[in-house]
Amino acid sequence: MSGDKGDGExxxxxxxxxxxKAMEYAAALAGISWKVERVAGPYEEIQADTLEEVAxxxxxxxxxxxxVPPPFVLEDAxxxxxxxxxxxxxxxAYVFQxxxxxxxxxxxxxxxxxxxxxxxxxxxxxPGGDVELLSGSCxxxxxxxxxxxxxxxFDPVFIPExxxxxxxxxxxxxxxERSHRxxxxxxxxxxxxxx
Amino acid sequence: MSGDKGDGExxxxxxxxxxxKAMEYAAALAGISWKVERVAGPYEEIQADTLEEVAxxxxxxxxxxxxVPPPFVLEDAxxxxxxxxxxxxxxxAYVFQxxxxxxxxxxxxxxxxxxxxxxxxxxxxxPGGDVELLSGSCxxxxxxxxxxxxxxxFDPVFIPExxxxxxxxxxxxxxxERSHRxxxxxxxxxxxxxx
Numbered sequence: 091m092s093g094d095k096g097d098g099e100x101x102x103x104x105x106x107x108x109x110x111k112a113m114e115y116a117a118a119l120a121g122i123s124w125k126v127e128r129v130a131g132p133y134e135e136i137q138a139d140t141l142e143e144v145a146x147x148x149x150x151x152x153x154x155x156x157x158v159p160p161p162f163v164l165e166d167a168x169x170x171x172x173x174x175x176x177x178x179x180x181x182x183a184y185v186f187q188x189x190x191x192x193x194x195x196x197x198x199x200x201x202x203x204x205x206x207x208x209x210x211x212x213x214x215x216x217p218g219g220d221v222e223l224l225s226g227s228c229x230x231x232x233x234x235x236x237x238x239x240x241x242x243x244f245d246p247v248f249i250p251e252x253x254x255x256x257x258x259x260x261x262x263x264x265x266x267e268r269s270h271r272x273x274x275x276x277x278x279x280x281x282x283x284x285x
Numbered sequence: 286m287s288g289d290k291g292d293g294e295x296x297x298x299x300x301x302x303x304x305x306k307a308m309e310y311a312a313a314l315a316g317i318s319w320k321v322e323r324v325a326g327p328y329e330e331i332q333a334d335t336l337e338e339v340a341x342x343x344x345x346x347x348x349x350x351x352x353v354p355p356p357f358v359l360e361d362a363x364x365x366x367x368x369x370x371x372x373x374x375x376x377x378a379y380v381f382q383x384x385x386x387x388x389x390x391x392x393x394x395x396x397x398x399x400x401x402x403x404x405x406x407x408x409x410x411x412p413g414g415d416v417e418l419l420s421g422s423c424x425x426x427x428x429x430x431x432x433x434x435x436x437x438x439f440d441p442v443f444i445p446e447x448x449x450x451x452x453x454x455x456x457x458x459x460x461x462e463r464s465h466r467x468x469x470x471x472x473x474x475x476x477x478x479x480x
Contacts, residue, residue: 135332137339137379144332177383181376184332188372189392197388 100124102282103162105152107131108183110242111165111271117262118275124282129158141166141180141211142223149213149221160215161285163278167210167271169194169244171232173203182244191236191247204231208248208257210270212278216285224281226273241265295319297477298357300347302326303378305437306360306466312457313470319477324353336361336375336406337418344408344416355410356480358473362405362466364389364439366427368398377439386431386442399426403443403452405465407473411480419476421468436460 102124104115112128119126136147145166152158168182174197178185185193198204212224229251236246238258245257250268257265266272297319299310307323314321331342340361347353363377369392373380380388393399407419424446431441433453440452445463452460461467 137330137332137376174388175383177380177388179379179383181332181379184374184376185372188370188374193369193372193392196392196394197384199391 100161101127103127103129103158103160105129105131105133105158105162105164108242111167114262114266114271115275118266118272119279122279122282129162131164133164135166138180141168141209144180145211145213146221146223149215150219153215153219153221160217160219163212163214165210165212165271165274167208169248170207170209171198172205173198173201178244186243191244194232194244194247195235198232204233206230206232206248208244208250208270210274212274214278214281222281224274224277226270226275226277228268228270228273295356296322298322298324298353298355300324300326300328300353300357300359303437306362309457309461309466310470313461313467314474317474317477324357326359328359330361333375336363336404339375340406340408341416341418344410345414348410348414348416355412355414358407358409360405360407360466360469362403364443365402365404366393367400368393368396373439381438386439389427389439389442390430393427399428401425401427401443403439403445403465405469407469409473409476417476419469419472421465421470421472423463423465423468 100123104112104126106112107130115126133148133152135144138144138147145164149164153160168179170176170179207230208228210226214222214224216222230249232247233249233256237256238246240260241258247256249256253268257269299307299321301307302325310321328343328347330339333339333342340359344359348355363374365371365374402425403423405421409417409419411417425444427442428444428451432451433441435455436453442451444451448463452464
């Protein structure tokens with residue numbers, strides 16, 4: 091069986107060049123009967139309007155190239171701010187690298203509608219090459235200033251609904267319980283149990 | 286010969302879903318011995334760090350799909366602002382659609398270094414499938430407020446070096462003389478004459 095290492099332990103490859111993401115997966119997938127092996131990427135992403143398209147097309151492309159044997163997962167995630175027409179959205183990583191937290195806070199100065207959501211789409215490529223999508227989302231708001239040093243990316247400027255702390259003020263376990271990625275990873279764990 | 290219509294007039298296909306861009310090409314390529322035929326796209330763009338990569342890979346992909354016969358051109362362009370680490374850069378179209386001019390002006394509030402450049406990369410796919418790149422760039426500055434109603438995209442927030450008007454305050458011919466796209470199109474005209 092593909093993904094079987096002979097001793098019964100199956101291997102899931104996680105394709106990401108993002109250290110913070112890799113740590114969250116390691117924490118969330120510890121204790122399952124799969125060994126998670128990181129492939130450090132990067133892979134080629136298409137420019138598309140949705141996270142689904144980016145993650146799905148990237149996984150299909152990676153499978154077609156044959157460089158990473160399935161089963162493997164990769165994830166696309168983004169912060170969607172209502173008052174900014176969904177910006178930075180699918181381009182969150184690029185926007186973070188250029189204008190950063192301060193850019194987001196500046197764009198939100200004086201804006202009363204602070205609603206936003208963090209979205210995650212995991213593409214799971216199963217043996218044979220089919221690609222399945224697993225989703226997680228988290229509603230919240232943009233604070234007036236950045237807070238916290240945990241997490242990565244836009245975590246210091248996002249407060250999940252029902253909490254008062256930003257993602258960057260939480261432990262990795264607390265973030266997992268509430269976050270878009272935590273929810274998508276929970277769906278992934280469930281799917282892996284049936285694979 | 287590929288691109289020949291029998292009566293000696295050769296056909297160059299221009300792949301773009303952008304009306305403003307199509308108009309600028311029609312104006313700049315009027316009078317050459319090629320007939321320019323617009324293919325309204327959109328095509329699939331990869332996410333890459335440079336305009337060259339986006340334009341080149343998109344053209345190769347389009348040729349591989351066989352849907353548009355060469356010779357054809359497509360163009361990727363972007364506004365690169367020094368003080369914003371090159372933002373919005375390769376994602377200018379998306380950034381324009383979300384945070385728009387006002388977003389750019391807001392990010393630049395209080396920033397003294399207003400230097401920026403507009404960059405254009407034309408990918409020309411010649412008969413046989415080889416892809417050649419033609420470049421044009423234009424240095425300039427970001428004004429304190431938007432001005433003008435011509436052009437498209439970020440034209441109202443860009444003043445080319447040596448002028449006092451934004452691109453949006455110029456006629457299509459005046460913009461062509463000074464702009465990144467005008468310069469890339471001049472290189473394209475020269476190349477077509479030798480094709």
